[in-house]
Amino acid sequence: MRSATIKDVAERAGVSLKTVSRVINNEPSVHARTREKVQREIDALGYQPDPSARSLRSTRAYAIGLVYDNPNAHYIINLQRGVLAACRSSGFGLQIHPCDSSSPKLADELRELVHRSRLAGLVLAPPMSEQPALIHALSAAKVPFIRIISAREDPADGSPCVYVDDRDAAYAITEHLIQLGHQRIGFLWGGREHRSSQERYQGYADALKDYGIALDRKLIVPGDYTFDDGFRGARKLLALKDRPSAIFGSNDEIAAGVLAAAHSDGINVPYELSIAGFEDSPFSKQSWPALTTARQATEDIARHAAQRLIGDLQREANGEPIDSRNEGFSPELVVRGSTAPRHSAPSGRGARRKPAT
Structure with a gap:
């Protein structure tokens, strides 16, 4: 069976293609009842907007990038899942971009990535998100981004971020x-x-x-x-x-x-x-x-970061003020079997003791 198209949604909802487009883009000018009717048909047909095609038809971009450099595969997988979940719920595409955070040409690389791939913005994972020179370069180039950073509280430096209280x-x-x-x-x-x-x-x-x-x-x-x-x-x-x-x-x-x-x-x-x-x-x-x-809820942290970025992009496109509140997360202690009360002073390397009974 062929995939549903925006034309199919418009015909079933009895509205114009432009109205369906406005609903997909979450524009505020659509009446609530009309929005509900269109969304019902989108769900019934299982229609999924093509971010690439939307970008070609519009002056706006409908894809974001995830930029990371981290040896921890599990962290990266959860990061990707979180950002992808936010993109799917908003009809945005996602481009994953691993890179070398120590490269002296990283800012140029990311500016070129955004231009070449027509990305609406970037989710910056550590350690790129914590490099002042890179943040300054992207801001000067007017590249929208959000940072995932380690901090005790909202850094209040003017740039959007999701912060994690590792300390x-x-x-x-x-x-x-x-x-x-x-x-x-x-x-x-x-x-x-x-x-x-x-x-x-x-x-x-x-x-x-x-x-x-x-x-x-x-x-x-x-x-x-x-x-x-x-x-x-x-x-x-x-x-x-x-x-x-x-x-x-x-x-x-x-x-x-x-x-x-x-x-x-x-x-x-x-x-x-x-x-x-x-x-x-x-x-x-x-x-x-x-x-x-x-x-540490890495998937939730990444999802919230992507949602914030996409929300800011949509609000800016609709002429609405951007949300300036940054969100914080606090990892929670989980006690398992690898820790126990200290029984006696540890002996030298390789020395054995009577095992626990």
């Missing part, structure tokens, strides 16, 4: 470990180009300070948001003479690498070593024991 969630994880009796808590960084890494580290450091625990630099290991860096970082920490009794990985991939390193050394988790991650990715649920983590 507060990292504080909650560290506090959870401290309240279990852990004093020596290792911390494994994610990529330093991501502000989320700094925010998660700061939450860790703030919790130690508030509980009167001295920050030990030997317990802090740089790295990236990968399983391999989690494994390597954990091996360094577990080789210490006075090794930590708990390790906080900046994301779940890192924490899963820590868990693998502990298993390879015959260390019982959580009896001898508590482990926590961040994000609540499949790694956290599929590990054994399952990982204590912070649930």
